[in-house]
Amino acid sequence: MNQNTNIQTVPDGIDVINGKPYMADAKGSLVPVEMIKAEAKLEDQTVRKIIGYASDLSDQVARFKGHTFEDLSTLEGLLAEKYGRTKGGSKGNKTFMSHDGLFKVLIQVADHIDFGPQLQIAKELVDECLNEWSAESRPEIRAIVTRAFNTDKAGQINRSEVFMLLRLEIEDARWKQAMTAIRDAMRVVGSKTYVRCYQRDTYDGPWRAITIDLAKA
Known part of the structure; x- marks a missing residue:
């Protein structure tokens, strides 16, 4: 474009060049708006509308998370100042409850576990x-073993199935040695802190999660 070209970007993904509206396609080429099918323009508008709401909601969730940890940290600071210790359970898990027992906030720390070379052993x-047990081995045990050591599309071991192996009560010495190897292979490579909110209608009623996850809303 020459130096005299006047480009103006307006909302809805439209560029106005020398007074004429264009929309970029997936290859980055500018296409005159009048040449774009009505249904394509409607789809574009709908997607941009949804993304606009999603971006705003994502920002709200991020602010909520930040405020939540800030508020709870302030509360814990006050408790530590008064009692000389912080509120908490194993691995940093904590529960905060309203006075009427109808609302609670859970802070949960989940470890990310990877497996070392002992897993192959x-x-x-x-x-x-x-192989030695052959027909004597229960098919459900074989199924668990198969699922445990099969990798998913990302090349990751099925952790939940590996943990199920550890819960099986089998007296064979080699099996016990294998379970020891699995435990030795486990290593924490990081952790993530989650906040979960719950409510109930009566002090002895069932808890209901206050859903923030879009897939579960």
């Missing part, structure tokens, strides 16, 4: 057990 020992 555990798999070899488990395979030995299954």
Whole structure:
């Protein structure tokens, strides 16, 4: 474009060039608006409208999370000043309750667990057990083992199924050695803190989660 070109960007993804409206396509090329099908323009407007609401909501959730941790930190600071200790449970998990018992806020710390090379040794020992037990081994145990050591699309081990192996009560010495290898393979590579809010109608009623997750709303 030459130096005399006048470009003006207006809302809804439209660029006005020398007084004529254009919209960019997926390749970055500018297309005159009058050449774009009505249904394509309607889809564009709908998507931009939804994204606008989603962006605003995302910002609100981020502010809510920040204010929540700030408020609870202030409360804990006051408690620590008065009692010389902070509120909390194992691994940093904490519960804050309203005086009437109808509302509570849970702070939960979840560890991110990865597995070291000992996991391969555990798999070899488990395979030995299954091959020797042959027909005697229960099919549900084989199914758990298969799911546990199969990797997902991201190449990650199925952690929940690995943990299920640890809960099985099997007396074979090699199996026990395999479970020890799994425990030795487990290592915490990080953690994430979650805040969850609950309410109930009566002091002895069931708790209901106050949903913030869009998929569960």
